[in-house]
Amino acid sequence: MIPERVATVLRRLEEQDARDRIDGSPQVLRLRQIPREVGEFLHTLVLAANAQTIVEIGTSAGYSTLWLALATQQTGGRVITFEIDPAKVGLARRSFADAGLADAIDLKHVDARDGIGDVDTGSVDLTFLDAEKDVYEPLLEPIVQALRPGGLLVADNLTSHAEELAAFRELALGHPELTGLVVPIGRGELVAVKRRMDEP
Secondary structure (H helix, E strand, C coil), X not given: CCCHHHHHHHHHHHHHHHHHCCCCCCHHHCCCCCCHHHHHHHXXXXXXXXXXXXXXXXCCCCHHHHHHHHHHHHHCCEXXXXXXXXXXXXXXXXXXXXXXXXXXXXXXXXXXXXXXXXXXXXXXXXXXXXXXHHHHHHHHHHHHHHEEEEEEEEECCCCCCCCCCHHHHHHHHCCCCEEEEEECCCCCEEEEEECCCCCC
């Protein structure tokens, strides 16, 4: 059951995102957030993995962050989320405050390619990657190093941007420390788990 305070903010962001997609808003100003089913999917993965340390790359106005943070209310965890656009940072802070989840979220106004190095190696239970597509490949290895064995990588847009992310998909699914697949939900979610040391 989603608390009404959180549900109200989720609805507001869903309505804004829907307007952005039809009103001619420039791409840089659009929220470009995940659909609700992917939010529910992320929420479920956090609960299933009992994830406590979560890293998100690409906050936008905080829609996906809220789904992750909502799950941490049960796991006792926290979300570290990276966003470089100052306007989106402002929108996200409002979303988190309005939803009453700001205490569960550490919003970093920094490029994740610089900031992820500050995350302890092998400490992350789940990483959600939903940013500009040109950063997917350079972020793959730092993400893998940050994940604990058994930790999850979820990356968005693998089918909607199939050609653009073909090289990333090949690298991720062929990575010696990962095993995974692309799940046909939303715009295509790559889900991979970091192998444990004793796995073949």
